[in-house]
Every structure is written in C-alpha cells, then in structure tokens.
Amino acid sequence: MTTEALTSSEYIRHHLQNLTCGLQNGHFHCAHDAAEAKAMGFWALNVDTLGVSLVLGVLFLFFFRQVAKSAAQGVPGGAQNFIEWIVEFIDNSVRGSFTGRNALVAPLALTIFIWIFLMNLMDLIPVDYIPFVAEKMGLGHFKVVPSTDPNATIGMAVGVFFLVLFYSIKIKGVGGFLGELTLQPFGKFGLPVNLFLEGVNLIAKPVSLSLRLFGNMYAGEMIFILIALLPFYVQWTLSLPWAIFHILIVTLQAFIFMTLTIVYLDMAHQEHH
Amino acid sequence: MEHALLFIAGAIMMGLGALGASVGIGILGGRFLEGAARQPELIPMLRTQFFIVMGLVDAVPMIAVGLAMYILFAVA
Numbered sequence: 300m301t302t303e304a305l306t307s308s309e310y311i312r313h314h315l316q317n318l319t320c321g322l323q324n325g326h327f328h329c330a331h332d333a334a335e336a337k338a339m340g341f342w343a344l345n346v347d348t349l350g351v352s353l354v355l356g357v358l359f360l361f362f363f364r365q366v367a368k369s370a371a372q373g374v375p376g377g378a379q380n381f382i383e384w385i386v387e388f389i390d391n392s393v394r395g396s397f398t399g400r401n402a403l404v405a406p407l408a409l410t411i412f413i414w415i416f417l418m419n420l421m422d423l424i425p426v427d428y429i430p431f432v433a434e435k436m437g438l439g440h441f442k443v444v445p446s447t448d449p450n451a452t453i454g455m456a457v458g459v460f461f462l463v464l465f466y467s468i469k470i471k472g473v474g475g476f477l478g479e480l481t482l483q484p485f486g487k488f489g490l491p492v493n494l495f496l497e498g499v500n501l502i503a504k505p506v507s508l509s510l511r512l513f514g515n516m517y518a519g520e521m522i523f524i525l526i527a528l529l530p531f532y533v534q535w536t537l538s539l540p541w542a543i544f545h546i547l548i549v550t551l552q553a554f555i556f557m558t559l560t561i562v563y564l565d566m567a568h569q570e571h572h
Numbered sequence: 573m574e575h576a577l578l579f580i581a582g583a584i585m586m587g588l589g590a591l592g593a594s595v596g597i598g599i600l601g602g603r604f605l606e607g608a609a610r611q612p613e614l615i616p617m618l619r620t621q622f623f624i625v626m627g628l629v630d631a632v633p634m635i636a637v638g639l640a641m642y643i644l645f646a647v648a
Contacts, residue, residue, distance in 0.1 A: 307645060308645060308646045308647075311645055311646040312646055315646070511628075511631040511635075514635030514639075515630075515631055515634050515635065518638025521642055522637075522641065525641060548634075551623060551630075554623070554624070554627070555624060555627040555628065558624055
C-alpha cells in the first residue's frame with residue numbers, strides 16, 4: 300500500500316482510476332479524481348491506456364520485424380523458432396476456421412493475438428509497482444493494463460466490426476448485405492422482425508467481443524487488488540495460485556478474441572443466397 | 573438497509589454465476605471426455621475447441637465475480 304491512511308475502498312478506487320488527461324478551460328492537464336475526469340467530457344484521454352498499448356504494440360512489431368529480417372536458411376535460433384511457432388499456430392487457426400480468400404485475415408489475427416496477449420500480460424505485474432513509480436513521478440493514477448479499460452477493448456472490437464461491415468458489403472454487395480439483414484429468417488413478409496433479429500445479432504458481435512475481454516481482465520485485476528489489501532505475509536499464498544491461473548485466462552481471452560474475429564470475418568465472406 | 577442490499581446483490585451475482593458456470597463446464601468437460609474416449613486421435617482438435625468454448629462459458633460468470641467484488645469491497 301502506498302499510504303497507510305487509505306481505506307480499502309479508497310485503495311480499490313485509486314487503483315481502478317485511469318490517468319485521464321484532457322483540455323479543460325483552455326489548458327491541458329490531468330484529472331485528480333473520477334469526478335474531474337468526468338467533467339472533461341468527450342476529449343478526455345486515458346493517457347496510461349494509450350501509452351502502454353502503444354509501447355506494447357511498437358515492442359511487438361519491432362521484435363517480430365527484427366526476427367523476420369534476420370531469418371536464417373539454416374538451423375534457426377531460439378527467437379526465430381519461437382516466432383515461427385507462433386506464426387504457424389495462427390496460420391493453423393486461420394486455415395481451420397476461415398474459408399474465404401483474403402490475405403488480410405492472418406496478419407490481422409496475428410496482430411490481435413499478440414497485442415492483446417501483451418496487454419493482458421501487464422496484469423501479472425504486481426499491482427502496486429507501477430502506480431508507486433508513477434506517484435514518485437508526480438502522476439496520481441496509473442492503470443497499467445490497457446485491456447481493463449473498456450475504451451481500449453471497445454476500440455478494437457469496433458475496428459473488427461468495421462472490417463466485418465466492409466467485407467460484407469465488398470463481397471456480397473450492398474444489396475446482398477441488406478438482403479441478409481432483412482430477408483432472413485422469415486422471408487420478405489416478416490421484414491421488420493427479420494431486421495430486428497439480424498440487427499441485434501450484428502450489434503451483439505462487437506459488444507460481446509469487447510465486454511468479454513474487458514470483463515475478464517477487470518475481474519482478474521480486481522482480485523489482484525483485493526489480494527494486495529491482505530497482510531503481506533499471506534499475500535503470496537493467494538496471489539501465486541491466482542497469477543498462475545491468470546496466465547491461462549490471459550492467453551485464452553487473447554485467443555478467443557482472435558478466433559471470434561476470424562469467425563466473424565469468415566461469416567462476412569460467406570454468401571448465403 | 574441499502575447497505576445490506578448491496579451485500580445480498582453481490583452474493584446473488586457470485587452464486588448464480590458460479591451455478592451457471594459449473595453446470596456449463598461440467599457438461600462441456602463430460603462431453604469432451606466422452607469424445608476423447610471414443611476417438612482418442614481427435615484429442616488435439618477437441619482440446620482446442622474445448623478451450624475456446626471453456627473461455628466463452630467462463631467469461632460471463634468471471635465478469636459477474638469481478639462486478640460482485642467491486643460492489644462488495646469498493647461500493648459497500
């Protein structure tokens with residue numbers, strides 16, 4: 300705990316508060332509490348989410364590019380083996396569930412998987428380390444796991460959603476896409492019912508995609524924070540098993556986000572009529 | 573009174589979430605074992621699918637646990 304004066308609910312709220320900065324009354328500054336962050340309105344930026352996800356994305360691209368550039372014909376080294384293993388794994392997943400022809404899907408799946416995995420992995424850093432350093436640097440809040448911020452997960456899900464819309468219209472044409480939305484499952488005389496059912500189906504995709512990832516990571520972070528409230532001599536008996544279990548959740552949620560992206564894009568590429 | 577209701581809300585969220593997840597994962601695991609016993613050569617494929625569905629089933633109760641913890645410890 301950073302300061303002894305905090306009560307447990309204050310401690311929890313402190314840890315769940317993003318570092319929100321924005322333009323207010325003509326000057327750029329960072330909020331000190333949730334009410335102030337809310338007053339910033341639409342242009343409030345969660346600087347910690349943006350920063351950490353950007354750093355992780357650059358790290359991932361840099362590392363993969365470095366390995367790809369130095370790929371050898373002969374016996375591959377450790378790093379090259381590792382990357383090849385990941386790429387092969389993604390390739391198999393995409394081949395398994397994507398039936399159309401699109402060169403974008405496999406790189407997209409790789410990016411989504413590794414990026415979300417790295418973001419989720421930040422959850423395994425002990426909850427007080429980064430906020431402590433941030434406090435020494437004069438930042439009041441710092442939430443290090445980008446995927447516990449719904450802005451990040453909904454942003455990614457909306458990106459996938461736009462791709463689904465784009466390929467639906469590109470493959471089936473505007474008429475085909477609208478027909479899919481309005482003429483199933485009850486034929487043309489049940490048009491309003493069809494539109495309602497298919498519309499809900501369409502909107503549910505990004506919502507469930509983003510909230511599943513967000514909810515899992517948020518719950519995991521919440522439990523880590525609660526464990527951190529216990530006396531220090533019993534913390535490891537709980538945080539160690541939870542961290543080990545959390546490695547499974549971290550990988551699984553990244554994998555599920557990737558698989559569902561592939562499946563949704565596959566559905567966008569399939570012509571029914 | 574309101575304070576007590578918050579605790580009851582948290583308890584119901586966690587309890588019902590656990591109930592649904594246990595039934596779902598029980599059926600899922602049982603079918604996985606059945607399938608694996610019938611066709612052991614399909615185990616790698618079945619395991620992948622098992623984990624995908626496991627993640628889908630596990631997500632909602634896990635979210636409920638997180639929200640319940642928030643209600644119990646941060647709001648109440």
